[in-house]
Amino acid sequence: MHTDLVAALDIGGTKIAGALVDGDGAILVRAQRPTPAREDGETVMGAVEAVLGELTASPLWTRVHSVGIGSAGPVDASAGTVSPVNVPGWRGFPLVARVRAVTGELPVELIGDGVAITAAEHWQGAARGHDNALCMVVSTGVGGGLVLNGRLHPGPTGNAGHIGHISVDLDGDLCPCGARGCVERIASGPHIARRALDNGWRPGPDGDTTAAAVAAAARAGDPAALAAFDRAAQALAAGIAATATLVEIDIAVIGGGVGKAGDVLFAPLRRHLASYATLSFVQGLTVVPAQMGTDAGLVGAAAAALGRREGAAAAGV
Structure with missing residues (x-):
């Protein structure tokens, strides 16, 4: 039984979740608020403070030694700021300083949400036991993170492994990020659905035009739906192979809504x-579905906070 705990925050465009987590990754206390994403920055911070208020009110709070935050990005861990695309009120928002102020100046570790999910999958999920791994979230966007030499590799700003913005089509569509032919532009849920619709797929009577509906149609053999998933799979394969060739990962873990499509995605x-992964040192690369589910962001944020403490302890030795 670990006596010390960490606080974890998982901040996205829909919800702000918080938890107290022990050294084995068990969630002991939970709190959650909807993200007031359309409101000004202080209102959003108010929701974060409400979540933290519930956590600090717990009798277990006295055992908390640090805070981990996984946030929608971009984040800048070196500056302690966040600028989530889907929370316009936060641009260069000093989240780390504000969280420290609320938590009695505890140390805070900030990482991007893709990196947080990577930390969770490496600690307790599909990448467990692998020293070199890429974990991806394929949903409304495409994010990711890296584990290299057995350690989370967030990079200086906390965004390393952001595979969604590797270009895999030199003359492809313009991406909102400013580049062309990004993985996200082809493989995200909305773009899978758009491609299927453009090529003749029609939703059922319920009018559902999500990637999940396209996946169902693909399983039933709809050629436009199958082609949309095949194109997404090709973009993901190119991005994964490029990453593996650069840093020698041996496993890629895919989560998020699109990752739940099963064989419709994983077979192609x-x-x-x-x-794409043709060189001898990447031929053994495996691709598997994520295992951690909806708590991945919280567990990964906790892992980052625990890792910070271990790193500090090691540095003191």
Whole structure:
């Protein structure tokens, strides 16, 4: 039984979740608020403070030694700021300083949400036991993170492994990030649905045009739906193979809503990967679905806070 705990925050455009987490990754206390994403920055921070208020009110709070935050990005861990695309009131918002102020100046570790999910999958999920891994979230956007040499590799600003913005199509569509042909522009849920619709797929009577509906149609054999998933799988394969070639990962873990599509995604993905990951040192690369589910962001934020403490202890030795 670990006597010391960490506080974890998982901040996204829909919800702000908080938890007290022990050294084994068990969630002992939870708190949550909807994200007032359309409001000004102080209102959003008010929701964060409400979540933290519930956590600090717990009798277990006295055992908390640090705080981990996984936030929608971009984040800048070196500056302690966040600028989530889907929370316009936060641009260069000093989240780390504000959280420290609320928590009695505890140390705070900030990482991007893709990196947080990577930390969770490496600690307790599908990447467990792998020293070199890429973990991806494929949903409304495409994010990710890296584990290298057995350690989370967030990079100086906390965004390393952001595979969604590797370009895999030199003359592809313009991405909102400013580049062309990004993985996200092809493989995200909305773009899978858009491609299927453009090529003749029609939703059922319920009018559902999500990637999940396209996946259902693909499983039933709809050619436009199958082609949209095949194109997404090809983009993901190119991005994963490029990453593996650069840093020698041996496993890629895929989560998020699109990652739940099953064989409709993974069968063409593995086929395309074989044609992109061709060099001898990446041929053993495996691709698997994520295991951590909805708590991944919280567990990963906790892992980052625990890792910070271990690093500090090691540095003191």
